Amino acid sequence: MARSTEPMKATPVKLDPRGGRPREKSKTYIEGLDRMLNGGIPIGNTSLLAGTVGSGKTTLAMEFLINGAKHGETTCYISVTEPSSKMLENLRTYGFFDDSLVTEGKLNIFDLGIINDRLGVERLDGSYSSKDMEALLGAFEDIVDELQATRLVIDSITAVCYQLPDRGSIRNFIFRLGQFLATFGCTTLLISETIVDASTQTYSIFGVEEAVADGVILMGNVQRQGDLLRTMQIIKMRGAKHSRARHLVELTPIGLSVVPLLKWGQETGTMFS
Amino acid sequence: MSYISEVRESFKAGDSLATVVVPANDYRDITLEIVSKLLGSKLGGIYVTTSRPATHVVAEMKERKASLNDLYFVDMISLTVGGETGDPRTVFIDSPTMLESVLLNVGLLERRIKAKRHFVMFDSVNGLSIYSDTRMLKEFMNVLANTMRLRKTYTMMLTVAEQTPPELESVLVTLSDRMIRGEAGDG
Numbered sequence: 001m002a003r004s005t006e007p008m009k010a011t012p013v014k015l016d017p018r019g020g021r022p023r024e025k026s027k028t029y030i031e032g033l034d035r036m037l038n039g040g041i042p043i044g045n046t047s048l049l050a051g052t053v054g055s056g057k058t059t060l061a062m063e064f065l066i067n068g069a070k071h072g073e074t075t076c077y078i079s080v081t082e083p084s085s086k087m088l089e090n091l092r093t094y095g096f097f098d099d100s101l102v103t104e105g106k107l108n109i110f111d112l113g114i115i116n117d118r119l120g121v122e123r124l125d126g127s128y129s130s131k132d133m134e135a136l137l138g139a140f141e142d143i144v145d146e147l148q149a150t151r152l153v154i155d156s157i158t159a160v161c162y163q164l165p166d167r168g169s170i171r172n173f174i175f176r177l178g179q180f181l182a183t184f185g186c187t188t189l190l191i192s193e194t195i196v197d198a199s200t201q202t203y204s205i206f207g208v209e210e211a212v213a214d215g216v217i218l219m220g221n222v223q224r225q226g227d228l229l230r231t232m233q234i235i236k237m238r239g240a241k242h243s244r245a246r247h248l249v250e251l252t253p254i255g256l257s258v259v260p261l262l263k264w265g266q267e268t269g270t271m272f273s
Numbered sequence: 274m275s276y277i278s279e280v281r282e283s284f285k286a287g288d289s290l291a292t293v294v295v296p297a298n299d300y301r302d303i304t305l306e307i308v309s310k311l312l313g314s315k316l317g318g319i320y321v322t323t324s325r326p327a328t329h330v331v332a333e334m335k336e337r338k339a340s341l342n343d344l345y346f347v348d349m350i351s352l353t354v355g356g357e358t359g360d361p362r363t364v365f366i367d368s369p370t371m372l373e374s375v376l377l378n379v380g381l382l383e384r385r386i387k388a389k390r391h392f393v394m395f396d397s398v399n400g401l402s403i404y405s406d407t408r409m410l411k412e413f414m415n416v417l418a419n420t421m422r423l424r425k426t427y428t429m430m431l432t433v434a435e436q437t438p439p440e441l442e443s444v445l446v447t448l449s450d451r452m453i454r455g456e457a458g459d460g
Binding site: 224225227242248249250252253254259260261262263264265 | 275367368370371372373376377378381404406408409413416450455
């Protein structure tokens with residue numbers, strides 16, 4: 001049989017495995033992070049910002065808000081564990097902070113005392129009943145709604161979860177909070193405190209938060225010849241084709257900067273679960 | 274050909290990475306000569322030092338009456354030895370093992386340089402090999418070389434001829450656009 005001399009036409013292969021139309025992103029404006037996220041966090045996503053003590057969670061979350069505020073967005077920080085006055089004092093030590101963002105209402109800082117006033121209760125330091133949980137959800141929603149906030153940070157969701165009676169309630173709380181925030185187009189970071197146990201780092205204390213959240217950004221430490229290096233890894237981010245490589249995080253005069261971590265310089269081999 | 278002539282030729286040719294192999298005896302003179310002459314040619318620069326505090330390099334450059342207006346430093350040693358850390362033109366790295374910080378801070382300092390064209394002087398591969406093993410250094414040099422290539426920044430890696438293990442030298446030969454070896458005794 002005679003062979004055809006016509007060259008075979010190759011079927012074009014799409015290089016982007018996801019294809020489709022990308023979602024609109026909320027840029028973090030953090031050096032290196034938007035590249036990891038392929039442009040930023042998809043607008044309306046509720047993501048866990050998980051990490052151990054001293055890994056830079058609060059700094060990153062604050063810079064996310066401040067950068068948004070500097071670009072004209074209304075942003076909101078809810079501190080569950082610290083008074084807002086103390087938080088402001090700490091913020092003033094960063095070169096990227098500007099007091100006028102607070103006075104102009106672009107950066108709004110609330111603490112538990114302010115939330116309690118909104119809820120009309122004396123204290124909220126015991127176990128929440130389902131009624132309390134509804135009230136707290138309502139308070140968060142009211143704040144975002146009234147301010148028309150497009151960026152929100154809750155620091156920390158772990159402290160809120162400690163007040164909830166069981167894992168089902170935690171799941172329900174985060175799911176409903178995420179649903180509401182998504183409809184408002186509010187991009188949210190929930191700060192999650194984690195611990196390293198037997199060289200395994202979890203994404204949350206209760207183990208349910210990460211399943212409900214749209215994204216998980218994990219911060220941690222790597223030891224290299226006795227030095228501690230701050231690291232970051234994006235575990236998941238719905239609606240974004242993101243990097244999964246571990247990166248180094250450093251606080252510089254322009255704010256946090258992120259660069260890929262050298263592969264041979266990771267001594268501890270901490271496992272994630 | 275002298276070291277500075279070879280460096281100038283390499284710069285003009287549009288090289289991204291050149292390894293400058295210097296004999297131990299003339300190391301300081303040749304290094305400072307290259308930097309002074311490049312700064313004198315209206316280039317800006319970043320000097321990454323792993324072997325001596327930046328304050329020392331500044332003092333030596335001043336002795337040579339070099340123009341330091343557009344020279345910045347990444348100092349990987351002062352914090353380790355308890356040196357002075359107040360110089361506003363210098364970024365001090367916590368520890369010489371934090372190689373990624375060098376990449377990051379060189380990138381930030383490049384934004385401060387006023388001159389249209391600039392160079393990065395990396396002093397030295399041998400200094401880094403005191404703190405990091407060969408496997409990690411190879412990876413670092415690979416990342417550094419390619420980062421600088423992408424940024425189109427002219428980078429010189431200094432090595433002391435007598436102290437560079439063959440394994441590292443072969444990596445430098447592979448990565449560099451040019452090996453500059455000068456002639457003994459010249460500057």
